Amino acid sequence: MASSSHLIALFVKLAAASVTGAMALLAFRRHLRDEALSALRRDIRISLLRMRADVPEGGTGCRAAPAAVVLGFPSHGKSSFVNTAWRALAGEEGPFLARAETGPSSPVISARRVFRVAVVDPDAGWLSTIREGEREADDNGAAALDLVDSPGLPEAEKLTRADVEAALSLASPSPECILLVLRCSGPQRTNLRRLQDIAAVIRERGLHLVVVLTHRNSLRSAKQSEELRREVALRAKTDSVYLIENYTATAFKDSFSTHCNALAVIRQCVEFAAMHRQHRASAAQKSSPPSTLGAQKSVFE
Numbered sequence: 001m002a003s004s005s006h007l008i009a010l011f012v013k014l015a016a017a018s019v020t021g022a023m024a025l026l027a028f029r030r031h032l033r034d035e036a037l038s039a040l041r042r043d044i045r046i047s048l049l050r051m052r053a054d055v056p057e058g059g060t061g062c063r064a065a066p067a068a069v070v071l072g073f074p075s076h077g078k079s080s081f082v083n084t085a086w087r088a089l090a091g092e093e094g095p096f097l098a099r100a101e102t103g104p105s106s107p108v109i110s111a112r113r114v115f116r117v118a119v120v121d122p123d124a125g126w127l128s129t130i131r132e133g134e135r136e137a138d139d140n141g142a143a144a145l146d147l148v149d150s151p152g153l154p155e156a157e158k159l160t161r162a163d164v165e166a167a168l169s170l171a172s173p174s175p176e177c178i179l180l181v182l183r184c185s186g187p188q189r190t191n192l193r194r195l196q197d198i199a200a201v202i203r204e205r206g207l208h209l210v211v212v213l214t215h216r217n218s219l220r221s222a223k224q225s226e227e228l229r230r231e232v233a234l235r236a237k238t239d240s241v242y243l244i245e246n247y248t249a250t251a252f253k254d255s256f257s258t259h260c261n262a263l264a265v266i267r268q269c270v271e272f273a274a275m276h277r278q279h280r281a282s283a284a285q286k287s288s289p290p291s292t293l294g295a296q297k298s299v300f301e
Ligand SMILES: Nc1nc2c(ncn2[C@@H]2O[C@H](COP(=O)(O)OP(=O)(O)O)[C@@H](O)[C@H]2O)c(=O)[nH]1
Pocket: 072, 073, 074, 075, 076, 077, 078, 079, 080, 081, 101, 102, 103, 104, 105, 107, 108, 152, 214, 215, 216, 244, 245, 246, 247, 248, 249
C-alpha cells in the first residue's frame, strides 16, 4: 500500500516536471520567434531611416516615405496583403482589424488606396537614450512606407501590355517598387501564365518586383510549395518570390509564418525602393549640366 502511494507521488512529480519542461520550451520558442520578428522590423526601420537620412533636409533628393504599388488580378488578395502587412509591421495584437476593404468575389470599390504604414520600434522603451535621434525622425513619419492598393488588372485572357502600363502610370504616388500579388491555387492559378509579360513591363519601367503568392495553406506539401516557388521565379525572372497565407476576417489567428513572410516581403521591397531612388538620383546627376565651377576647374587642371 505504502509503495503504491510512493509510486503515485513519484508519478505526479514526474508529470509536473514534464508539464513545467514543456511550458519552458514553449516560452523559449515564443521568445525566439518574437526576437526573429523584432530583427526583421529593426532591419526595415533602419533601411527606411537611412533612405531619409541620405537626403539632407532642404536637399534635392526625395525624403518622402517610399511607395510600393500592390498590383495583381482582382480577388487574388491584394487588399488582404495590405491588411496583413499592416498588422505585422505595426506589431498589432488582439482582434483582426482591416484597413483595406476586402471581398470574396468582384473587386471592391474602395475610396482609400494609399496606406501609410509605420513600422513599430522593437527597441522602444529600453534603448530610449541611444535611439533618441531615430525617435525624433520617427515623429516626422520617417520609419513608414506607403502601400498603394491598386484597383486590379483586367482578366488574364484580356490583359494587354497597355493595361499593365496604365496601372503603373496611374498609381499615385508613383511606384518605387512593385508587389505583384497572385493567388497560387484554385482556377486563378492559370493567371500565373501571364507573369512573364507583366514582369517585363514592370522592368522596362526601371522598377523591381516582389512576387507574393497568396492562399499558401491550400498547397498540400512543402515540396509542392518549393516547386511552385521555383516555377514562378523562372517565369518572373526573380528570386524574390514569397508564399503567404494572408490574414482575413474569417477564422483569424495570428501566425508566426504569416508575420514573418509579410515582414520579409516588405524588407525586400524597401531595399528595392532604396535602389530605385539611388538609381534615379545618380541618373539625374548625370543628366544635369556641369556647373561653371566644375568647368573652370577642368580648364586649370
Ligand atoms: N484563405 C485565404 N483567403 C484569402 C487570402 N488572401 C485573400 N483572401 C480572401 O480572398 C478574397 C479576395 O481578397 P481581396 O484582398 O479582397 O482581393 P483583391 O481584390 O486582390 O484586393 C477575400 O475574401 C479574402 O478574405 C489568403 O491568403 N488565404
